[in-house]
Amino acid sequence: MSEIKRPYLLFLGDAPDQLAAKVAQGIRDWRPENVVGQYRMDGCGADVGLPDMSLAEGRRAGAQTLVIGVANRGGVISQAWKGVMREAIALGYDIASGLHNLLRDEPDLVAAAREAGVQLHDVRVPEEDYPIANGRKRSGRRCLALGTDCSVGKMYTALAMDREMKRRGLKSSFRATGQTGILITGSGVPLDAVVADFMAGAVEQLTPDSDPDHWDHIEGQGSLFHLSYSGVTMALIHGGQPDALILCHEPTRTHMRGLPDYALPSLEALRDLALPIARVANPDCAVAGISVNTQHMGEDEALAYLGEVERRMGLPAVDPFRQGAGRLVDALLAI
Amino acid sequence: MSEIKRPYLLFLGDAPDQLAAKVAQGIRDWRPENVVGQYRMDGCGADVGLPDMSLAEGRRAGAQTLVIGVANRGGVISQAWKGVMREAIALGYDIASGLHNLLRDEPDLVAAAREAGVQLHDVRVPEEDYPIANGRKRSGRRCLALGTDCSVGKMYTALAMDREMKRRGLKSSFRATGQTGILITGSGVPLDAVVADFMAGAVEQLTPDSDPDHWDHIEGQGSLFHLSYSGVTMALIHGGQPDALILCHEPTRTHMRGLPDYALPSLEALRDLALPIARVANPDCAVAGISVNTQHMGEDEALAYLGEVERRMGLPAVDPFRQGAGRLVDALLAI
Numbered sequence: 001m002s003e004i005k006r007p008y009l010l011f012l013g014d015a016p017d018q019l020a021a022k023v024a025q026g027i028r029d030w031r032p033e034n035v036v037g038q039y040r041m042d043g044c045g046a047d048v049g050l051p052d053m054s055l056a057e058g059r060r061a062g063a064q065t066l067v068i069g070v071a072n073r074g075g076v077i078s079q080a081w082k083g084v085m086r087e088a089i090a091l092g093y094d095i096a097s098g099l100h101n102l103l104r105d106e107p108d109l110v111a112a113a114r115e116a117g118v119q120l121h122d123v124r125v126p127e128e129d130y131p132i133a134n135g136r137k138r139s140g141r142r143c144l145a146l147g148t149d150c151s152v153g154k155m156y157t158a159l160a161m162d163r164e165m166k167r168r169g170l171k172s173s174f175r176a177t178g179q180t181g182i183l184i185t186g187s188g189v190p191l192d193a194v195v196a197d198f199m200a201g202a203v204e205q206l207t208p209d210s211d212p213d214h215w216d217h218i219e220g221q222g223s224l225f226h227l228s229y230s231g232v233t234m235a236l237i238h239g240g241q242p243d244a245l246i247l248c249h250e251p252t253r254t255h256m257r258g259l260p261d262y263a264l265p266s267l268e269a270l271r272d273l274a275l276p277i278a279r280v281a282n283p284d285c286a287v288a289g290i291s292v293n294t295q296h297m298g299e300d301e302a303l304a305y306l307g308e309v310e311r312r313m314g315l316p317a318v319d320p321f322r323q324g325a326g327r328l329v330d331a332l333l334a335i
Numbered sequence: 336m337s338e339i340k341r342p343y344l345l346f347l348g349d350a351p352d353q354l355a356a357k358v359a360q361g362i363r364d365w366r367p368e369n370v371v372g373q374y375r376m377d378g379c380g381a382d383v384g385l386p387d388m389s390l391a392e393g394r395r396a397g398a399q400t401l402v403i404g405v406a407n408r409g410g411v412i413s414q415a416w417k418g419v420m421r422e423a424i425a426l427g428y429d430i431a432s433g434l435h436n437l438l439r440d441e442p443d444l445v446a447a448a449r450e451a452g453v454q455l456h457d458v459r460v461p462e463e464d465y466p467i468a469n470g471r472k473r474s475g476r477r478c479l480a481l482g483t484d485c486s487v488g489k490m491y492t493a494l495a496m497d498r499e500m501k502r503r504g505l506k507s508s509f510r511a512t513g514q515t516g517i518l519i520t521g522s523g524v525p526l527d528a529v530v531a532d533f534m535a536g537a538v539e540q541l542t543p544d545s546d547p548d549h550w551d552h553i554e555g556q557g558s559l560f561h562l563s564y565s566g567v568t569m570a571l572i573h574g575g576q577p578d579a580l581i582l583c584h585e586p587t588r589t590h591m592r593g594l595p596d597y598a599l600p601s602l603e604a605l606r607d608l609a610l611p612i613a614r615v616a617n618p619d620c621a622v623a624g625i626s627v628n629t630q631h632m633g634e635d636e637a638l639a640y641l642g643e644v645e646r647r648m649g650l651p652a653v654d655p656f657r658q659g660a661g662r663l664v665d666a667l668l669a670i
């Protein structure tokens with residue numbers, strides 16, 4: 001994935017509500033320094049709290065890329081959106097998108113971009129060829145968040161730990177493996193779209209040699225216990241060769257996401273399966289802590305649950321959204 | 336993968352030696368009923384023991400597809416080979432190939448095939464879109480061979496068990512997941528070329544509902560302990576939801592294939608990692624037996640080793656090449 005040029009102007013389009021603009025919100029929350037403002041069309045129901053700008057104002061403020069920060073509706077890129085995109089291209093913007101509908105499949109945008117000499121980034125699809133993994137031990141340290149299920153807060157946990165380390169003046173990078181993470185940081189690997197043989201090699205390339213005291217926080221994907229995506233998770237572990245694992249869990253979920261016949265595993269089951277797998281690549285790998293998504297629990301219930309998990313597992317158990325990632329970072333530095 | 340039309344004429348080309356024609360040999364060994372003869376060019380150093388035929392003779396004998404059963408040299412499809420292929424196309428043959436160089440990348444062949452109304456099959460690349468795995472329990476039974484390493488005899492084991500079951504009049508299918516297996520059977524999924532998100536779904540599609548007493552023998556790929564390909568193996572286990580595992584091992588190997596810094600795991604380590612993974616998809620999954628590739632051992636040494644493994648693991652341990660797959664099939668039927 002070639003680097004997406006920063007800073008961005010965030011395209012919120014005609015988002016019907018705030019939820020539709022969650023990619024823009026993620027960029028604004030985690031990398032505000034990458035953004036100059038937001039572009040909203042008439043009737044837009046979302047607002048991520050940035051200055052509203054026209055395309056021309058965005059350029060004057062230094063924006064290099066118009067980032068599509070909103071989900072589209074109806075499975076097509078609307079003519080209204082494409083009008084804005086063509087105007088942006090004419091003004092010299094690159095465009096970056098994580099939409100299912102690819103920019104590259106729109107001949108008018110492709111032609112306009114070629115004429116203007118700007119780039120179209122479809123972050124859902126790999127932009128380069130990856131090598132076969134070689135398993136060579138790399139310098140620097142790596143932390144990977146693993147979930148009992150998909151969508152339990154792995155990206156949030158990794159971003160929160162990265163932010164906390166940077167706040168302390170420590171060396172840290174967030175390594176994106178999915179479309180939202182790639183748009184937030186401007187680079188990464190869209191791992192679920194990589195061809196099977198090259199998954200682990202793509203992760204090796206994503207997390208190269210670094211300083212001995214530098215931590216890569218690798219964005220997790222899927223779950224070892226999620227039948228649809230477990231192969232992707234496996235490649236992340238073996239390509240990432242993590243030194244530390246953070247186990248992520250959402251305790252109120254009643255079944256695996258999209259798989260109604262499958263129950264969630266316990267945190268113990270995840271630990272007991274993940275460690276032997278991780279130690280194939282890195283014999284020193286350890287579980288550093290537990291990250292629990294307690295958004296569907298009240299404060300008292302959440303704190304009681306976290307205390308119970310902490311005693312049961314003998315590891316710090318934290319909801320980084322409620323409590324910050326400080327104790328997870330402490331645990332990471334202590335292993 | 337659409338079905339490759341049978342029977343085949345096997346193209347041995349100008350193979351320098353027998354080893355170069357191992358794909359043709361595999362087809363001839365495992366599915367002789369799919370083949371009418373072999374086509375050899377001047378100077379061919381291979382012979383798989385079939386009647387030599389010209390292209391026209393092959394057609395008269397009923398051949399529908401010319402299968403490239405030989406590795407090419409120098410990374411290009413030679414003009415001499417292409418001359419034969421164009422002649423075959425003109426005679427109405429489909430062509431099937433597992434070469435790295437794709438037939439579809441040769442404009443003259445593509446044009447000739449279109450004109451003649453015949454198909455070009457590149458079995459290294461998927462010919463269809465696969466679904467996301469849904470994890471639904473399927474009827475019928477499934478056996479998957481897992482290796483301590485790559486290339487330890489998983490395909491051979493599955494083919495030998497399939498043959499033994501058919502010999503006994505039992506219901507059995509070999510399900511190919513790699514190029515050689517696909518050419519042998521005429522269909523399958525080239526799993527290492529499937530996009531990450533769809534690996535497990537491709538395996539589900541490959542091994543559909545079947546009779547309660549029917550066994551699918553799914554061709555294994557990679558190894559849970561091979562960092563480069565473990566994600567593919569994981570998807571095979573979770574997409575295949577096997578009822579039975581056969582553990583495969585090559586005891587003289589000194590390190591993982593292509594990974595000189597990594598030692599092979601023990602059969603016990605493979606069992607202990609594979610069973611909890613397999614039981615996510617199928618709680619009743621059991622290890623049925625051990626298949627050992629003893630080709631680099633003398634007869635006495637091999638038999639002593641097999642006896643030792645059998646006592647240690649409490650499971651039948653067999654080299655199906657030396658001893659046949661009868662005891663592995665017995666064990667499968669007993670679980």
